[in-house]
Every structure is written in structure tokens, then in C-alpha cells.
Amino acid sequence: MPQMNMVQALNDALRVEMRRNRDVVVLGEDVGKLGGVFRVTQGLQDEFGESRCFDTPLAEGGILGVAIGMALYGLRPVPEIQFSDFIFPAYDQIVSELAKYRYRSGGEYTCPLVVRTPVGGGIRGGHYHSQSPESQFIHVAGLKVVCPSNPYDAKGLLLSSIRDDDPVLFFEPKRVYRAARADVPEGDYTIPLGEAKVVREGQHVTVVAWGAMLYEALAAAEQAATQGIECDVIDLRTLWPLDIDCIVASVERTGRIVVVHEAPKSCGFGSEIVALVNEKAFLHLEAPPVRVTGWDTPFPYTLENEYLPLAHRILPALVETARY
Amino acid sequence: MDFQTPETTLANVPTVLRADGSADPATDPGLDAQLLRELMRAMVRTRIVDERLVLLQRQGRIGFHIGSLGEEATILGSIAALRPQDWIFPCYREFSALLWRGLPLGTYLDNMFGNEDDPVRGRQMPDHWTARALRIGSVSSPIGTQITQAVGFAMAARHKAEDVVTMAFFGDGATSSNDFHTGLNFAGVYRAPTVFLCRNNGWAISVPTAKQTASTSFADKGVAYGVRGVQCDGNDVLAVWRTVRDAVSRAAAGEGPQLVECITYRLSGHSTSDDPKVYRADDEVTAWRRADPIARLRRHLELKGLWTEDEEKAWAASCEAELKAAIEGAEKKAPPALSSMFDDVFAERPWHLEEQCAALLAGPRAPRGH
Numbered sequence: 001m002p003q004m005n006m007v008q009a010l011n012d013a014l015r016v017e018m019r020r021n022r023d024v025v026v027l028g029e030d031v032g033k034l035g036g037v038f039r040v041t042q043g044l045q046d047e048f049g050e051s052r053c054f055d056t057p058l059a060e061g062g063i064l065g066v067a068i069g070m071a072l073y074g075l076r077p078v079p080e081i082q083f084s085d086f087i088f089p090a091y092d093q094i095v096s097e098l099a100k101y102r103y104r105s106g107g108e109y110t111c112p113l114v115v116r117t118p119v120g121g122g123i124r125g126g127h128y129h130s131q132s133p134e135s136q137f138i139h140v141a142g143l144k145v146v147c148p149s150n151p152y153d154a155k156g157l158l159l160s161s162i163r164d165d166d167p168v169l170f171f172e173p174k175r176v177y178r179a180a181r182a183d184v185p186e187g188d189y190t191i192p193l194g195e196a197k198v199v200r201e202g203q204h205v206t207v208v209a210w211g212a213m214l215y216e217a218l219a220a221a222e223q224a225a226t227q228g229i230e231c232d233v234i235d236l237r238t239l240w241p242l243d244i245d246c247i248v249a250s251v252e253r254t255g256r257i258v259v260v261h262e263a264p265k266s267c268g269f270g271s272e273i274v275a276l277v278n279e280k281a282f283l284h285l286e287a288p289p290v291r292v293t294g295w296d297t298p299f300p301y302t303l304e305n306e307y308l309p310l311a312h313r314i315l316p317a318l319v320e321t322a323r324y
Numbered sequence: 325m326d327f328q329t330p331e332t333t334l335a336n337v338p339t340v341l342r343a344d345g346s347a348d349p350a351t352d353p354g355l356d357a358q359l360l361r362e363l364m365r366a367m368v369r370t371r372i373v374d375e376r377l378v379l380l381q382r383q384g385r386i387g388f389h390i391g392s393l394g395e396e397a398t399i400l401g402s403i404a405a406l407r408p409q410d411w412i413f414p415c416y417r418e419f420s421a422l423l424w425r426g427l428p429l430g431t432y433l434d435n436m437f438g439n440e441d442d443p444v445r446g447r448q449m450p451d452h453w454t455a456r457a458l459r460i461g462s463v464s465s466p467i468g469t470q471i472t473q474a475v476g477f478a479m480a481a482r483h484k485a486e487d488v489v490t491m492a493f494f495g496d497g498a499t500s501s502n503d504f505h506t507g508l509n510f511a512g513v514y515r516a517p518t519v520f521l522c523r524n525n526g527w528a529i530s531v532p533t534a535k536q537t538a539s540t541s542f543a544d545k546g547v548a549y550g551v552r553g554v555q556c557d558g559n560d561v562l563a564v565w566r567t568v569r570d571a572v573s574r575a576a577a578g579e580g581p582q583l584v585e586c587i588t589y590r591l592s593g594h595s596t597s598d599d600p601k602v603y604r605a606d607d608e609v610t611a612w613r614r615a616d617p618i619a620r621l622r623r624h625l626e627l628k629g630l631w632t633e634d635e636e637k638a639w640a641a642s643c644e645a646e647l648k649a650a651i652e653g654a655e656k657k658a659p660p661a662l663s664s665m666f667d668d669v670f671a672e673r674p675w676h677l678e679e680q681c682a683a684l685l686a687g688p689r690a691p692r693g694h
Contacts, residue, residue: 025483051483052483056510057506057509057510057513059502059506059509059510061472061502061503061506062472062503062506062507062509062510064472065469065471065472065473065475065476065503065506065507065510066472066473066475066476066479066510067476068472068473068476069472069473069474069475069476069477069478069479069480069490070476070477070479070480070483071476072461072473072476072477072480073476073477073480073481073484074480074484075480075483077476089502092466092469092502093469093472093503096464096466096469097464097466097469097473100464101462102668102669102670102671103447103668103669104444104447104448104452104454104462104464105443105444105454105456105462106442106443106444106445106447106454106668107667107668108443108454108455108456108462109454109456109461109462110671141669142669142670144670164671165671166670166671194674241670241674241675241676242676244675244676245675
């Protein structure tokens with residue numbers, strides 16, 4: 001089985017689906033000849049031609065508006081937004097149009113498309129190349145939100161997302177793009193949307209993370225184990241719809257939960273996860289749920305490692321929660 | 325005089341219908357008698373519906389109406405000039421397009437009442453309809469968003485080697501929106517077969533065109549994007565038909581996107597929620613009533629012997645009767661089922677919507693009415 005990093009796995013997923021389905025088209029800034037600034041679309045224009053992988057003018061709102069029009073016609077567009085920090089010119093199209101088409105038209109129209117966009121910090125990108133805006137899309141009824149943590153999941157989740165009949169925001173943790181290599185099967189396979197995965201088992205504390213922060217959570221869990229604290233680490237994979245059953249089943253065993261994410265704390269997705277755990281597993285809780293997150297500041301450049309919820313901040317949270 | 329009259333505004337704009345009701349032989353598109361009469365009937369019917377819906381709103385029987393009073397020629401002339409396979413990406417004033425393409429009046433009224441048979445299932449305000457089977461898009465309120473979508477749709481059709489032109493409707497206010505500029509730019513770059521139909525009706529709610537742009541015309545805005553832009557007299561249904569048909573033919577022939585500015589006038593307020601007396605002079609409205617598009621076509625048809633006062637009376641009476649029945653039918657229908665609120669958010673309901681639906685059904689009911 002070939003070894004791939006996440007960039008290669010995503011590229012492979014696009015190739016698989018574009019070969020399988022002529023209706024799949026890729027568009028965005030620099031996705032053509034250059035293959036994207038992170039090279040996820042490298043070689044697609046050579047193989048599939050300019051009509052199926054094309055560069056756009058530099059206007060995110062236009063990329064989304066045009067992609068929505070293509071999806072309404074029946075294509076399966078996969079627009080790329082170069083950094084999720086730059087998605088906001090397209091926010092109106094995503095929130096007011098993409099998310100609402102099926103609902104507002106009584107089911108007459110659907111918009112099956114996947115917005116691919118790199119997310120998160122840890123690459124010395126300052127606040128315009130590092131943010132994690134996932135909760136701003138989860139909060140909008142009608143969008144599915146995905147964030148893989150590894151190459152294998154990235155390919156399987158992207159293939160599921162393109163085949164899904166609902167719009168999907170597909171956040172790619174750019175810090176992981178080339179950092180992790182894994183066995184990735186050739187050809188077609190899918191990972192269902194809406195299913196989290198327990199990636200480390202333990203009976204003391206539930207840890208929920210996704211994307212690049214999964215590795216920090218695992219590193220902290222490893223260190224906690226040396227102090228006798230065993231963590232159940234859940235990789236959400238799909239953020240919305242949330243696999244609440246997986247989280248609740250874990251919390252019912254551990255009685256404790258720590259949620260980790262890069263985005264600012266207040267109204268971050270951790271807030272919703274904690275609220276749901278309170279609603280559904282309150283009587284199982286042995287300690288207050290804890291969020292280890294980015295601070296409620298813009299994402300800083302020089303001090304980014306102090307901003308990010310890295311293992312050194314997760315570990316004390318695990319210990320305090322376990323000993324509460 | 326500090327306002328625009330039709331005489332000054334339309335002075336240098338291509339027109340077919342002359343003041344005496346005759347058509348300029350140099351520009352007359354030569355529509356056959358049947359189409360001319362159909363256009364006349366549609367315009368008369370549209371005005372009857374518009375005026376009646378305003379009354380219904382005033383009576384508190386519907387929540388809202390956003391009409392096309394004075395813009396009948398612009399909308400119907402454009403729709404009639406499209407080919408059957410062409411798609412419409414509407415703004416929200418184009419209900420006459422639905423009726424022209426055959427939507428039963430009763431279905432339109434179902435939307436106005438947001439009842440159980442409303443195609444959008446009571447989820448949107450009145451006049452936010454959808455009609456995919458008629459190749460008409462779904463209306464949303466944000467201004468200009470349909471413009472880029474019309475471009476993408478046309479590009480997709482071309483990708484599938486289908487001979488389709490898309491027409492995006494929008495007002496003069498929308499020419500200031502991001503999507504107008506982006507849409508024209510993308511269309512220019514990809515030479516998308518899209519016709520951008522600007523209904524320049526003089527007003528964006530309370531803001532006149534002079535405060536919307538410093539350009540000489542809205543059609544001029546095409547130049548920067550490599551999009552051919554033309555103006556026409558939007559109260560002259562023959563000029564609209566001729567200009568739009570030419571634009572559609574050019575787009576379909578691969579000549580690229582087309583921007584058509586129809587100069588017309590919004591005789592009513594922006595919507596039933598608006599009071600135009602606050603911001604514009606009655607004299608201006610009176611002046612534009614002289615250029616009423618229905619009166620202009622009526623004179624033309626009477627001159628050609630294709631229309632009489634008696635015929636109009638009979639047609640108006642049948643429209644009134646049809647409308648009365650449609651209103652009565654739609655008004656007595658039930659509201660959409662409670663649980664339908666949770667349908668169509670996604671293709672299938674996820675767990676959280678199942679939970680919330682169950683909570684709604686089990687909970688106390690809101691007081692009726694609004």
C-alpha cells in the first residue's frame with residue numbers, strides 16, 4: 001500500500017472522483033497550472049483539462065457564487081478557498097445561499113458541493129493564514145463540516161463529501177498537510193460522514209479533538225499515562241453533524257471531558273460539545289467539563305505557540321480534571 | 325425640476341414605440357399579432373394581481389408583497405424574448421415571469437399565503453418563490469447573489485454542451501453589490517452565456533440612481549469587464565423584446581455575456597413595507613405615469629386594430645375572477661405541517677433535528693396569527 005502525506009491523499013481523492021464522475025469540477029485561485037499554493041490540485045488540469053480544473057479571478061465570493069450555480073445545474077463542484085482566513089468574502093454566498101437552497105426552495109434545488117480550505121495555525125502564518133473558523137459554519141443550519149486529522153481519513157472523507165447530497169465545508173489542517181505520512185489505499189474507499197473515531201482508549205478522561213490538535217491531544221494523553229491517567233481520545237473527523245453518541249458513550253465511562261480546539265474559546269465548537277455533554281450525560285460527570293482552546297484574541301504571529309492549545313497546556317487540564 | 329422625467333431620462337435611449345402609438349419601422353421587431361396580444365394580456369393581468377396583492381396586505385391577509393407596478397414591460401418583454409430552454413435567475417419582482425411560463429395563479433397565491441401547498445412550504449416571505457420545472461430559480465432577499473450563480477449555471481450548461489442562456493434579473497441598486505462586479509468579471513473571463521438584466525427603476529428603496537453610481541449609465545459598467553452593455557427603453561415592451569432577444573442570440577452564439585439596462589420606473593413603493601412619499605416627489609411619479617408601459621402598448625395595439633376597450637374590459641374581468649378564486653382557494657388552506665420546519669435542512673434529518681422536531685411537537689403551541 002502506498003505511503004502518502006495528506007496533500008497527496010487529497011490529490012488522490014480528487015483524481016479518483018474526477019475519473020469516476022465527469023460532473024466533478026475543481027475551481028479556485030491558482031488551482032490550475034500551479035496546482036494550488038499547497039499543491040493539493042497538482043496535475044489535475046493536465047489530466048482533466050481546463051474545463052474541469054480551472055483558475056478563477058481573485059474573488060472568493062465569485063468562486064462560491066459560480067460554484068453554487070454549477071451545482072444547481074447538476075455538477076459536483078469542489079471549489080478551493082486558498083486559506084480559510086479568506087473565506088469571508090464568500091460568507092454571504094455560503095450562509096445566505098449555499099446553506100439555504102434546499103430549504104428555501106422546498107427541496108426543489110440542491111447544492112451538492114464541497115468547499116475545500118486549509119485551516120489552522122502552526123505554520124507561522126499570523127492571523128490571516130492561521131485561523132479556525134469552523135464554528136462560524138457549524139452555527140449555520142444546512143452545512144456539513146469536516147476536518148480530517150490524517151491522510152487516510154482525508155481521502156475517505158473527501159470522497160464521501162463529494163458524493164454527499166448536501167454542501168460540505170472541508171477544512172484541511174495545513175500543519176498536518178506534509179507532517180504525517182500513512183498507508184493510503186489506492187482507488188476508491190469512503191469514510192462515512194458523521195462518525196467519530198476513538199483513537200486511544202482510556203477509562204479516566206475523555207479528550208475530544210480534531211485536525212492538527214489531535215496530535216497534541218495524543219501527546220498530552222501519552223504524558224498523562226505516565227502519571228497513571230488513561231485518556232479516551234476521540235478524533236471527531238466530521239464536526240457537523242456531530243457524532244454525539246460516541247462522545248456520550250465515552251463520557252459515561254470516564255465521567256470527565258476535555259475538549260481541545262485552536263479556535264477562540266468563547267462560542268467555539270467546544271462550547272456546544274460541552275453543552276451537549278451537560279444535557280446528555282450530566283449525571284455521569286465527575287468533574288466540570290474543560291475547554292483547552294485558543295485565546296479570545298486574534299491569532300498572533302510571534303507568540304503562536306503560546307496561543308495554540310498545544311500538549312503543554314492540555315496535559316495540566318487532563319491532570320486537574322482527572323484529580324478533580 | 326430636481327427629478328428625472330421619462331422625457332429626459334429616455335431621450336437618447338433606443339425606443340420602438342413612438343408617442344402616437346406607432347412603431348418605428350427601423351427598429352420594430354415585427355412580433356406577430358398573437359405574441360403582441362399575449363404580452364398585452366400578461367401586462368394587464370400582472371397589474372391587476374399587483375394592485376390586488378397590495379390591498380390584501382393592507383387588509384392584513386398576506387404579510388408582504390413586492391411588486392412590479394410600472395415595470396411590466398421590462399420584465400415581460402425580457403421573459404418573452406428568452407428561448408424555452410433558457411433559465412431565469414430572478415431578483416424578487418418578477419412574479420410575472422412565473423405566470424408567463426405557466427405557473428398556475430393559485431400556486432403563486434399559495435406562496436403569498438405561505439400555506440401547505442406553497443412550493444417553498446411557508447419558509448420564506450411572500451414573493452420568494454421557486455419554479456424549477458419552469459426553469460426559474462429560487463428567490464432570496466440578499467441583493468445580487470443570484471448574479472454569480474447565473475454565471476456558474478451557464479458555465480455548467482456549456483460544460484455539458486447544452487445550448488442554454490441564463491438571465492439574471494436585478495435592480496439598479498444591485499449594481500453596487502459585490503456579486504454584480506464579480507459576476508460580470510467571471511462571465512467576461514469565461515465568456516459565459518449569461519444576460520445580465522438590470523431593471524433600472526430609478527430607486528433602490530429610497531436611494532435614487534444618482535446616489536447609486538457616478539457612471540453615465542449602468543450599461544457602461546460592462547466595459548470594464550469586457551461585457552457588451554446596452555440600454556433600452558424599459559417601458560417599451562417592443563424595445564425590451566428586441567434588445568433582449570439580440571442579447572440572448574449573441575450570448576447563445578458564443579459572443580459572451582451581455583448586460584442590458586432597461587430604463588423603467590418603480591411606480592409603487594419598494595414593497596408594501598415602504599412609504600415612498602417620505603423620499604420622492606409626487607410630481608416625479610406623475611411624470612412617469614405618462615410613460616406607463618401598458619398604456620403605450622395599448623395605443624400601439626389599438627392603432628394596429630389588435631386590441632379594443634371592450635376586449636380589455638372582458639380580459640380584466642376574467643383576470644379578476646380568476647384572482648378572486650385563487651385568493652379564496654389559497655387563503656383557506658392550512659399552514660404547513662409543524663414537522664416540515666425540519667425537512668430540507670439536509671437531505672436527511674440528522675439526530676439533532678430529530679430531537680428538536682420531537683421537542684417542538686411535544687411542546688406548547690404558539691398563539692395563532694401574526
